[in-house]
Amino acid sequence: MKQALRTIAKGVTIVEFHLFLTTLLVMVIHLSIFQMNIQEQIDWIQANTRVFALILAGVFLASLLLARYSLRFFTYISSSTKRTRLTSVLAIIFSSILSAILVNFFFQIANQLFQVDAAIDWIQENSSIFLVSSIYLALFALGLYLLIGNVHVTHLLYLTVGAGLAYAHYNKMKFRSEPLYPSDFNQIAHVGDVIPMISEYLSIGLLLLIAAAIILLAVLIPFLPKGKMVWWSRLAVLPIVAFLLYSFTYYESTYANKVIDKMEVSLIPWNQVQNYKTNGFVVSFLYNMQGNQFAKPDEYDKKRVTDITKSLPLSGAYSTASATPGFKQSPNVIFLMSETFWDPTKLENLQFSEDPMPYIRSLMKEYPSGQILSPSFGGGTANVEFEALTGMSTSFLKTGTTPYQEMVTGQDPFPTIASTYKQHGYDTTAFHPYKRVYYKRPNVYEQFGFDAFVSKEGFEHTDKNGGKYISDAALTKEMIQHLEKTDEPSFMHVVSMQNHFPYDGKQYEEMRIDVEGLSSKYEPMMEEFAEGIKRTDEATKQLVEQLEQLDEPTLVVFWGDHLPILGSDKALYKEARFTEGKSEEQAEVLYHETPLFFYANYPIQKKELGTISPIYLPSLALEYSGTPKPPFYDFLSELKQDLPGIQKRIKLDEHGNILTKLPKKELALLSHYKLLEYDLLDGQQYTEEELFSQ
Template identity: 35%
Template sequence: MRHKLFAQHSWMFPAFLLLGGFGLNFYLQTTSSGLEPVKVINWISEYPLLYASGSLFLCFLLLAASVLLPNMYIGPFIVMLLCAVVGTADYKKLQTTGEPLFPWDLLLLKNAADMLTITKGMISPMMLAAAVLAAAVVIWLLRRLPEVKLRLPLRLLLGSVSVLLLAGFITMIGGQTSLSSSMKYQNIFWNQKVNYAQNGFLYAFTGNLRQNLMEQPEGYSRHNIEAIAAKYSQLLPGDTAVPPAGEQPNILFMMDEAFFDPTRLGGLTFSSDPLSFIHGSENKAPSGYLLSPEFGGNTANVEFEALTGLSMYFLKDGAIPYQQKLVKMNALPSIVSILKERGYRAEALHPYDETFYNRNRVYPMLGFDSFTSEKELGDSGRITPGGYISDKFAVQEAVSRFKSAAEPLFLHLVTMQNHFPFTKGQNGPNTIAVSGIKSEYKDEMETYVQNSKLTDEALSLLQRELLTISRPTIAVFWGDHLPALSAGIYSDAGWEGEPRLKHETTLMFLANFDIGAAPLGTLSPAFLGPEVFQMSGLSMPPFYKLLSQVQAELPGLSKAALIGSGGPLTGLTSRQQELLNDYRLVEYDLLEGESYSSELLF
């Protein structure tokens, strides 16, 4: 008979929990180490106390789960299943973006249905078969293992003890203690790759549960913020354009999903130029490269820089401000709030799920008057039923807004056409052949090139349509980050060890009035606001004057690369360091401090 009392099998259940905890920890560390068990064994030999204590944490987590249901094996198996999903997600994120899984990534679970669409093709048939097999084994074990019965008082006692120990563990990791230090744990929040590699997945992931965006910099006070405000308020505006016809111009921000110039990849040849408009316009309009703070994902961080003028350079590795901070705020100065004070209407347009990265909550907080998502746009803009809404349709929608606007309009457009996966036929047949690439990557690369060609055509359409808008209008186009193509494509192109190349996307300004054609070089998204103000003849608030000073010295400000006015930098001058210190103080004040800058610098 299967159902027996706990006393008859008193050794089995504790052994199950113990083996489960150590096994889960080994599994999570293996997925975090690229599925290389040898690396895990070497890590355990160097940090045995981290592995042992982390495994015991998981043991008590399994114990806490075990007392929730009548059959004490069911809860632990559910936890094991969830850990298996977390480990798989960590491995896939590492393979795709080069970053580990962070706690705030789990907030995307509310978009689970859409995530399945986005990640289609990332989960192999073998992985699905393994998942089905694992589920079958779990069901078989649940039917074979004895049912452990405990009285309610003992369940409550075990549950309470487990919760207290779990809370103590999390508290210990959240603050550096002598106990955690004795186990060689160091919360390396400023470099998350090292954090996960040194402390292991469990400690690093748990330590991030209580992270803020940035640490308080030395010298933060109201007095120093007032001094910064006074310093940059006194600066003359510099050489700016004259507002055309005395009107405030419309402004379009067009952030294009996963767009970069694929012809930059070495060793490849193309049957025709996929970016004929962009390449043909580079000497006719201000253009260059955007130094994205991200690679392969985290679109919201690029958007955060462009809209707020705040830099990811100062924030902790892996930070996602939209999800960690902005969603909890009531207001934050941005280009939206600056323009609205000058009589602009502000609209956001994103042809996808409005809840991704909490945009439906962040956009109103930033001051947008309206937000249009795919919910309002329907399916008419899709090239194929399974594809995303096209860039051409998004451009047509944006242009229609400008033509009907009765007041100056700031429109922030975030496209989706070029999002992963790059499945052949997702946007119609591929029309450009790519040679010089391995056969295993050919369809993927040609599909991406086809997508980039369609974006180039949409940008050409935008330039023509701008000429039909009566009010002066300026458009800023950029790619948010490079696409999550197979890693072999970048390594075969010789891009390994070249972080700048993997962070430079296309940047171009277009307008229906004269904005010159001066090359932009490489520019961080935080400086797009001041740049468009300068080209449009709009007066700059003191914060934008600060950004312009930083831009003049450090136009490319990223953890991936530092680029000065003369090229890549290996160190900072005293002037550059002073500017960064001022910038950091203001950013901390707005995100984590008392927000004195809101009234003083905007």
Template identity: 30%
Template structure:
């Protein structure tokens, strides 16, 4: 053996012996152990106490984010005990103490889930104080974001909202911070910075650099004790992370082991009532159950033969309908306007004014196809109603864990048919365009509109950027007048003989409603009863916004009347604003809080001017294009023929939340707005509903058998 090799062997053996030495020597003093080789190290018991305290506080803070302060009517006499129980502190205290008072362990379930997440993070990073800093930061941001979203839209953060950040929408999201939330945001940032700096300081002074002491340097890497620690760390990580992943992945699926385990402890899911789910079952659990979603169950008997038979069936139905129709959809420009949060506030129980906030639209509705639309959302969910209108697909057919198709489904689809593509078939270059007076990446619209094959998407940013867009007084969002002017401007860029499909989403009446408008006559006109002062302020501001929309819409239609080309407008409110707290407390008001206004109107150059289609009192947004086809006496595709028959049988349909009870069946309404009992429907209607599920499954997650048929094709000249 050479001398050099001998020296190398001695050094390696010395290093291995050094690794085998005990980590700690000497006595312990006040939870600190030390030796001459290392900085002071905390006792393991201290780490455990800190971890438990951190997760306990994190569970409470996450829950705080979805709670709301109680609002009482002016002059109401509330006893001190009730006031405390309804306060944020009282609600948080009940969330913890119900383990002993009610044997309800929801707090413990959320604590356990956050503990597993913390342990997995700790095993990955292997640096205790860095892990504490990261975990605390995430919880603080999550809780404060929840607090703001609940204030604005009465719904918590869901996994799909993370697409806003990944899509570069951080700046836009920050703009949603309400004025009274600035101090909370600043406090959160300061607290976040303080925690991070404190953890960095402790990481630098704590001698225990790795919670599980592992060395990755040779020759210590191959030491037996070091290998044992590495293997222990990774086995622990795989086992715990695997359990957590499997639990979360299965949590949103009915009858899965994860759901059964959670239910056995305390969980009581309220899928369609997201805010109720978060407040009752805990914010972390409500969030995690939506991480993995099941789009919809495969219908029994789904196969190519079944779908080809359905295509032929509705081809025959389309031929029957088209024998009675004289025009084509593409003979008209169709403008589909989603009016943000638009609805008649006086239909809400307890809300009234001695001045009508929407006289013009009320008059328009009386002269054309119009009625009420059953919305799946209240206070939010704009993209869902828009999705239904553009595709004809209904959220009622999807699994309850699919909360936002725009973000959870459309980006993954290989085939995404939408009604604007009917115009694209005749004018591939410019058959359809979209316009939204806000930022293009909200709800992943930019990506989804490309998937839907819109030729252009005009928004407040990006390549096709809108100009001359202004708010009203001190409001935050673009006025409807600005939006309508932009539509007229874009239509003016085309020849009079060109026809397009135009998708529009407004922003004027988006929350919050913080006394934006000068000279608001609805403050004096308000005769509402039994509501809180905060409600009254919000409702009065909202009513003024509705009034502005009313006059702007009338002016817009007058301008369209002057154009020498047939134009049809589908106008609808997507959902009610989440400002009716008193009415919302009464479950019997659920339907009223899910009904918005809509109309289908044609200008003077159109043969369908002043037409009023049959059975239009109630609808849901998935039927709009079928109704517009009837209104314009236009020929239909097999798909539109199916939707026409479906609307005749079930005029309106929505998710269980529209009934006020997430555990009930889907909501089906007749043309008088009365609930239809699905168990008492005639066989022909049940067959239509079954066909709907086959069609929707094939388009959404199935084999797309209908794609190679003429199911979506309409007659073209």
């Protein structure tokens, strides 16, 4: 067996050598005979792919005829210690560069959603960026070798990790239309929960083929030439490589910044999908590693923000809700953020056998209602609840930032709507029928002023009703039970889970809504999503009916966190022609609007809220519950009158119109808001006491 493996390993070594020889010969032929430069070679190869493949195969097969001479060559170079060391070092450097180019190519293919031609086009147009980013990746490969000491183990590991990162980036782009960010690795411990959600979309055959190749190479590694460097030389080179890696990783604060400038990189921080497509995966990923999630405004200082605070109007000057009648006791307040709740009948080219949300639609006609302009699409739930609980916009933050994981945990306590109600004698509890560890919620909720956090591990009602997650009906029972056993008024922040991705058509035994207008591939997906919305509608009716019987005034703020992932790269939306004929800005709004309504079992005035950002939910809730507002939330009421919709790329006026240019007043208000938020979230908190005083 060992002899057979040695024979195979020797064959692999010869193949490796002849692949290198083939590549070198073809490049020489192109350079010398056809007198092509690198750019022209790439153009020629792209235009003559089949011819190039035949040339490559022919040269490779011809070189194999010289196999016995290559064996003599190996014997010759191994006969001298000096020659062996030199060739080993050259082989290590060459293999590091080759692996880096290959991994970089993987990244570009993933960036272009596996469109190889588009990836090659990008490399042609951005050869300097590709070259520098490949050198950076080669430093990683070399550093890994210096730590491991075996060139084949190093590159097997390197290529496996590189391909894995590229595949993760591809899947995130495909499903959420969002690139892979460094912050995503904060949730790496939960990857086991994510894989089942996307397993239906993974190519099992491809994964098995890759796994088989990795196993085969792993078995052959002990029999392959080692390509060694003595330990002391590796130890001597390692600090140099580490220094170079650090310099380029954090280029904004090192000399490497000059290299990046010479590359003429055009960063597009406000549109990260375009940023990755324009500048490539490596440069864009590194940009998002620079920290500085909230860039310090130039005009920020203590005097400026305290002057803004002093200029704020008296509390109550900008209330937009009708005054609530006097209560014998303060009303309970429930923030109910419904996972992926969206109105599928907005896909007007489809036909539904029945309305999936008739009860909620009736509530929206009777009570204050509108649409939430979500900061996220297909995911990013934590950023939506961050806005809703704090009144602070993620539009000022670097795209890809998750404040729960990167910013909030440094402040304790952190002012929120929960801490405001707590100051008024409320019991404050957060509910989420899933695992408690996501997004650092236990720590964050504690800092936000919650007395308790109840995850699925603490739920008494765990019925799934045929679904994959705890149902909204079970969640309703949990909420009512908490209200019944709590003596003081309650503020409850509830994040549901029932309608979470994926929608594979296999979740429910019975789907009661038929959908027409889609291909057979997507009809089951939409029917399953519609069934989930119908079940949420039924659970909402159950909640309201029980609150009507409850001898306690209660306010419910209900909204969907984001639209669903329906097929890769928004495939179902595209097939249904959801944004057909719309501008890019109009499509952006459509992909971020979810239903919103306020319900109360006491009289509140019906009001059309339009499309608003989650940042305004705290101020509205305080008004509808008759609770005095701290100055910060009163300021948000003022801001809402002029800019009800604030997203990174979109601003909406009170009529829902997209503002292409902000008027002077709105610009000033937005500037004040940004300064105050920076001070509270990432600055010195000069204004916290004043802004949240009662």
